[in-house]
Amino acid sequence: MNSNGDKLVHATGADNQIRCMAAVTTGLVSEACRRHRTFPTASVALGRTLTGGLLLGRGVKDLEKITVHFDCDGPIGNIIAQADATGNVRGYVTNPAADTTQENSMGKFDVRKIVGTGTMYVIRDAGFEIGLMKEPYRGSVPIVSGEISEDFAYYLSRSEQVNSAVSIGVHMTVEGNGTELHSGENPEFELERLRVTAAGGYIVQIMPSASEEIISYLERRIPSAPHSTEMVREGMAPLEMLECALGGVGLTLLEEIEPRFHCQCSKERALLIISALGHREIEDMLKKDNGAELTCHFCNETYNVTADELQRLLAEANG
Numbered sequence: 001m002n003s004n005g006d007k008l009v010h011a012t013g014a015d016n017q018i019r020c021m022a023a024v025t026t027g028l029v030s031e032a033c034r035r036h037r038t039f040p041t042a043s044v045a046l047g048r049t050l051t052g053g054l055l056l057g058r059g060v061k062d063l064e065k066i067t068v069h070f071d072c073d074g075p076i077g078n079i080i081a082q083a084d085a086t087g088n089v090r091g092y093v094t095n096p097a098a099d100t101t102q103e104n105s106m107g108k109f110d111v112r113k114i115v116g117t118g119t120m121y122v123i124r125d126a127g128f129e130i131g132l133m134k135e136p137y138r139g140s141v142p143i144v145s146g147e148i149s150e151d152f153a154y155y156l157s158r159s160e161q162v163n164s165a166v167s168i169g170v171h172m173t174v175e176g177n178g179t180e181l182h183s184g185e186n187p188e189f190e191l192e193r194l195r196v197t198a199a200g201g202y203i204v205q206i207m208p209s210a211s212e213e214i215i216s217y218l219e220r221r222i223p224s225a226p227h228s229t230e231m232v233r234e235g236m237a238p239l240e241m242l243e244c245a246l247g248g249v250g251l252t253l254l255e256e257i258e259p260r261f262h263c264q265c266s267k268e269r270a271l272l273i274i275s276a277l278g279h280r281e282i283e284d285m286l287k288k289d290n291g292a293e294l295t296c297h298f299c300n301e302t303y304n305v306t307a308d309e310l311q312r313l314l315a316e317a318n319g
């Protein structure tokens with residue numbers, strides 16, 4: 001259980017003609033940005049990707065794990081998010097200091113500038129738990145927008161042949177004066193005072209059975225809805241966000257879970273990784289550093305391994 005108020009829902013609407021996932025992720029995006037010390041624009045890129053990964057994973061039957069990977073040629077490098085069926089999500093960016101000094105024409109963080117172009121990959125592991133042992137599903141599309149939401153929509157339509165509306169956002173402020181932070185306004189900002197004040201979004205998928213009527217209704221309705229960060233800032237829960245965006249389409253809630261930032265790494269796993277390097281490598285660590293330090297990419301946790309522990313691993317390897 002978490003207590004940060006994050007929620008993730010899965011619903012259907014219009015007599016199963018649409019499938020919807022929506023989430024409030026302010027808590028888990030804050031946690032991710034705090035751990036990785038991401039600058040404002042990198043925070044928005046990471047937060048959107050973590051949220052998108054959670055939403056996308058919710059629509060997959062028998063999901064074990066979904067990995068979303070933006071391989072970008074812009075300054076941010078890679079953006080990775082990995083979510084599981086219980087709502088655990090973890091992720092990172094290669095360059096947390098990637099930031100822009102200009103707003104885009106919408107007055108928002110210019111995420112596109114730090115993403116650039118490249119490829120978006122989605123890898124889904126499903127069916128292991130029920131013994132199906134399916135091959136992981138892999139899909140990839142070129143990064144067409146760099147603003148993340150549009151890229152998720154493009155991926156869904158091209159790779160999974162599901163037309164979808166995607167709205168994901170992250171809103172930030174500087175603590176103390178409460179002002180909204182747009183990139184470039186405050187180049188001297190202190191990372192410690194940066195706060196993720198709202199994060200969340202939704203994906204609405206149009207099922208093949210959808211009538212022309214419902215499609216044209218949604219095409220008119222969704223673009224005029226408030227942006228998802230505005231809804232989160234107003235305190236809406238995920239189902240209320242969907243009601244606000246879609247109007248009266250008769251939503252049926254299928255499930256609600258509490259997502260959280262969570263990484264599976266541990267000291268034990270760090271020791272296993274070192275052990276797998278082999279005794280020559282371990283002897284090297286002893287000689288050079290009299291110990292070892294391992295940092296998890298996904299959550300930025302650092303594990304210190306003492307000389308004694310390295311000696312024990314050596315003894316086990318030799319024994």
Ligand code: ZN
Nearest residue numbers: 263265296299
């Ligand atoms: Zn970790």
